[in-house]
Amino acid sequence: MSVDGHNTYTPGYKPTHTTHHEWRTAENSAAYLLPYIAKLVEGDPNIKLLDVGAGSGTISASLAKYLPSGQVVATDLSEEILGRAKTFAETSGVKNIAFKQASVYELPFPAASFDVTHASQVLCHLDRPDKALAEMVRVTKPGGVVGVRESDLRTICSWPDIKEVRDAYELMAAAMDQAGGSGMGGRRLISWALAAGVSRDSITQTYGTWTFSEPSDRRMWASAMIERFKTGEIRERALRTGLATTGGMEEMIKGLERWMICEDASMGLVHGEIVIRVV
Amino acid sequence: MSVDGHNTYTPGYKPTHTTHHEWRTAENSAAYLLPYIAKLVEGDPNIKLLDVGAGSGTISASLAKYLPSGQVVATDLSEEILGRAKTFAETSGVKNIAFKQASVYELPFPAASFDVTHASQVLCHLDRPDKALAEMVRVTKPGGVVGVRESDLRTICSWPDIKEVRDAYELMAAAMDQAGGSGMGGRRLISWALAAGVSRDSITQTYGTWTFSEPSDRRMWASAMIERFKTGEIRERALRTGLATTGGMEEMIKGLERWMICEDASMGLVHGEIVIRVV
Numbered sequence: 282m283s284v285d286g287h288n289t290y291t292p293g294y295k296p297t298h299t300t301h302h303e304w305r306t307a308e309n310s311a312a313y314l315l316p317y318i319a320k321l322v323e324g325d326p327n328i329k330l331l332d333v334g335a336g337s338g339t340i341s342a343s344l345a346k347y348l349p350s351g352q353v354v355a356t357d358l359s360e361e362i363l364g365r366a367k368t369f370a371e372t373s374g375v376k377n378i379a380f381k382q383a384s385v386y387e388l389p390f391p392a393a394s395f396d397v398t399h400a401s402q403v404l405c406h407l408d409r410p411d412k413a414l415a416e417m418v419r420v421t422k423p424g425g426v427v428g429v430r431e432s433d434l435r436t437i438c439s440w441p442d443i444k445e446v447r448d449a450y451e452l453m454a455a456a457m458d459q460a461g462g463s464g465m466g467g468r469r470l471i472s473w474a475l476a477a478g479v480s481r482d483s484i485t486q487t488y489g490t491w492t493f494s495e496p497s498d499r500r501m502w503a504s505a506m507i508e509r510f511k512t513g514e515i516r517e518r519a520l521r522t523g524l525a526t527t528g529g530m531e532e533m534i535k536g537l538e539r540w541m542i543c544e545d546a547s548m549g550l551v552h553g554e555i556v557i558r559v560v
Numbered sequence: 561m562s563v564d565g566h567n568t569y570t571p572g573y574k575p576t577h578t579t580h581h582e583w584r585t586a587e588n589s590a591a592y593l594l595p596y597i598a599k600l601v602e603g604d605p606n607i608k609l610l611d612v613g614a615g616s617g618t619i620s621a622s623l624a625k626y627l628p629s630g631q632v633v634a635t636d637l638s639e640e641i642l643g644r645a646k647t648f649a650e651t652s653g654v655k656n657i658a659f660k661q662a663s664v665y666e667l668p669f670p671a672a673s674f675d676v677t678h679a680s681q682v683l684c685h686l687d688r689p690d691k692a693l694a695e696m697v698r699v700t701k702p703g704g705v706v707g708v709r710e711s712d713l714r715t716i717c718s719w720p721d722i723k724e725v726r727d728a729y730e731l732m733a734a735a736m737d738q739a740g741g742s743g744m745g746g747r748r749l750i751s752w753a754l755a756a757g758v759s760r761d762s763i764t765q766t767y768g769t770w771t772f773s774e775p776s777d778r779r780m781w782a783s784a785m786i787e788r789f790k791t792g793e794i795r796e797r798a799l800r801t802g803l804a805t806t807g808g809m810e811e812m813i814k815g816l817e818r819w820m821i822c823e824d825a826s827m828g829l830v831h832g833e834i835v836i837r838v839v
Contacts, residue, residue: 438715438767438830440747468719471773472824481823488717488769488828494750544760545751549767551717551828 303369304501307343310401313487313554314428318347321396321425326350328396333385333417334358334403338366342375344399349377354395356383385413388420396425404473405431405457405466411476418477418559427557430489433467436551441543445536449506452533455524456515467553474557485556494547502548503541507534582648583780586622589680592766592833593707597626600675600704605629607675612664612696613637613682617645621654623678628656633674635662664692667699675704683752684710684736684745690755697756697838706836709768712746715830720822724815728785731812734803735794746832753836764835773826781827782820786813 307315321328328351332341335355345353355378357363363380370378383389385403398417404410417427434454439446454464463469471486493502509515510530519525525533540546586594600607607630611620614634624632634657636642642659649657662668664682677696683689696706713733718725733743742748750765772781788794789809798804804812819825 433717436715436717436828436830438712438747438832440744440751442744442747465719465721468717468721468826468828469824471826472719475824486771486773486826488771488826490767490769490830492765492767494765545748545754547747547750547765547767547832549715549747549830549832551715551769551830553717553826553828 303337303339305337305339305343305401307340307347309491310340311344311399311428311430313430313489314397314399314426314556315347317426317428317556318344318397322348322351325396327352329354329394330397330399331356331388331390331395331417331420333383333388333398333400333413334406335366335380336362336402338363338369338378338380340399340401341366341378342370342373345370345375345378351377351396353378354381354390355379356381356385356388358382358384386416388416390420392419393422394420396422398425398427400429402430402432404429404470405464406460406462408461410463410466410469410473414473414477414479414557418479418557421559423559425559427559428555429470429557430552430554431466431470432491433551433553434464436465436467438547438549438551439540440545440547441540443536443540445532446540448529449510449533449537452510452519452525452530453506453515456518459518459522459524467551470553470555474555479557483558483560485558487554489552489554490549491552492547492549499541499546499548503537507537510534582616582618584616584618584622584680586619586626588770589619589709590623590678590707592709592768593676593678593705593835594626596705596707596835597623597676601627601630604675606631608633608673609676609678610635610667610669610674610696610699612662612667612677612679612692613685614645614659615641615681617642617648617657617659619678619680620645620657621649621652624649624654624657630656630675632657633660633669634658635660635664635667637661637663665695667695669699671698672701673699675701677704677706679708681709681711683708683749684743685739685741687740689742689745689748689752693752693756693758693836697758697836700838702838704838706838707834708749708836709831709833710745710749711770712830712832713743715744715746717826717828717830718819719824719826720819722815722819724811725819727808728789728812728816731789731798731804731809732785732794735797738797738801738803746830749832749834753834758836762837762839764837766833768831768833770829770831771826772829778820778825778827782816786816789813 330353332355335341341355398421457464611634614620620634677700736743
């Protein structure tokens with residue numbers, strides 16, 4: 282879905298939907314990028330990092346700790362969520378961070394402004410991820426890196442194998458596709474980078490995962506999904522566009538409730554990761 | 561398939577089928593276990609590690625470097641492959657390693673003999689993975705760990721999305737199931753450990769991946785699959801049991817050949833990983 286050439290964030294910003302976002306850290310969501318940051322900091326402790334589509338800002342604040350003498354700028358299309366990100370950084374005692382409302386399609390920075398430009402779960406919501414990537418490359422200095430990590434909602438490893446749980450993940454992927462994004466963004470990162478004019482030689486691509494296996498993690502993850510199916514924008518979208526019925530979503534919720542209390546349950550969600558070396 | 565209560569190794573040991581095995585290292589196939597080994601080595605530099613079902617032995621030799629004052633014992637059911645593992649260790653200059661033919665169901669060691677007991681891609685070939693895990697726990701000292709990593713052939717993230725490539729992975733998973741193992745072993749590790757009598761509290765479970773994205777890695781991976789479909793035991797099994805036709809396998813081979821030369825191609829294969837803290 283496009284508004285004035287921008288994309289909206291399909292899942293929405295209600296507190297019940299962002300609880301899971303606040304679990305996100307540099308360690309569980311940007312580990313692939315940390316060695317590159319460490320190397321750049323070694324060369325210049327005062328490097329600048331841009332976090333695009335930062336949302337709740339927990340990854341931004343977490344990344345800021347890896348460049349204690351450097352500076353992080355976190356942007357998002359939503360002023361509302363940036364306010365929450367700012368509060369989070371303040372209460373976490375992170376001082377080397379600034380916030381700015383901006384679209385990833387038109388970043389309000391001169392070319393070659395940042396040493397590292399990062400996005401997590403942003404491109405999968407866009408109808409022009411290639412254009413966003415080109416803009417991220419533009420604001421990055423030669424010698425710097427762009428790092429992007431996107432989930433792949435059709436590559437999920439879940440046990441016990443419950444049909445209604447599989448249906449729930451497929452609904453999430455289909456809703457992302459239907460909203461103009463991509464439910465399989467994780468695996469498309471190289472193709473998006475090539476479309477953005479990046480040469481294949483400048484790209485390193487890996488796959489990472491999120492694991493939900495400990496009882497508290499399973500409950501946190503499944504509860505967030507259940508809340509989305511009960512009151513989230515995905516419910517409204519699914520019913521409006523015929524992706525699912527009320528009854529179907531009830532069954533998915535019951536499946537997730539069964540899954541999260543199984544002693545042997547676990548879930549792995551695959552993410553694609555690319556690092557672009559800017560030249 | 562069971563022989564005298566043991567399971568055979570479905571893919572077979574022809575050199576063309578083991579090339580990919582020799583790519584395996586502690587870093588790309590046992591990274592989840594390295595922090596546990598480092599901690600144990602800190603407490604006692606002379607620890608002993610058992611690598612069960614070691615096959616070509618490249619992971620065993622690679623693990624041996626993490627305990628330079630310790631000792632690795634590598635076992636396998638096949639004397640033939642252990643001979644190759646021994647040669648590999650010798651040519652790699654790894655000296656703290658010994659080899660012993662053994663079944664994982666009846667390890668020829670007293671209880672509590674090892675600080676670390678490891679297996680990679682072994683349990684998915686067995687009809688009694690729980691029994692094997694119990695035996696691995698038996699030979700491990702209290703305070704030590706058992707680490708197991710198994711692929712999940714039904715959790716594959718592949719781009720471009722080529723139907724015949726998806727069919728190829730499904731055939732591999734189905735052949736594993738058909739042979740008495742599990743094509744979804746990666747996600748079943750906690751359930752197998754519980755069946756082996758391990759308490760949930762003693763288990764840490766994560767998901768990791770193998771990525772094949774660089775041109776040379778894509779070629780290595782796809783070529784190994786193509787060789788299996790052309791001359792491997794999987795071909796004979798698929799035709800004998802009706803899992804695939806000659807024509808179907810030809811299409812899969814063509815799909816893999818197309819995939820491996822795509823500039824934007826990548827593939828992520830999910831692995832389940834568990835660490836059992838032995839008490």
